[in-house]
Amino acid sequence: MRSVRVDRPAPYPPRISAATRPFWDALGDERLTTTRCLDCGDTTFPPKPICPNCFSTQLSWQSLSGRGTLYSYSRVWAGPEVFGEELPYTVCVVDLDDGLRLGSRLLDGVEPEMGKRVTLVFVHYTDATLFFFESEAAMKNES
Ligand SMILES: [Zn+2]
16 A cells, blocks of 8 residues: 655644544554454444444454445535645545445546545655555556
């Protein structure tokens, strides 16, 4: 998976808690992770301290593939002021190969197409690492 360095702080950095610190630390090491319930086996995203299916607190961390298909997207032309420098940008919903659906940002490159393959990109700001997705078609155009 690709990573990108951005020479400024994230416009809206994550608010890290004790419960989410393992997720952000792993993301900084370029691994997308979430929690899996040791009692019922349910895996959810974002990671949680309590299983939303059976309310167990016995959870473990597991790595996710970071690959999937684009379920939906929307181009944002007028966004919150903190994202002003990044306008316009694209938000997306991705169905991961791991069976989870999550929201993220889609990097520009090619015109998004629902149902097409996307791969995670680690975006390292000076103060935090975030994850976006990009079309696998866009990655092929780069080489
Ligand atoms: Zn559970």
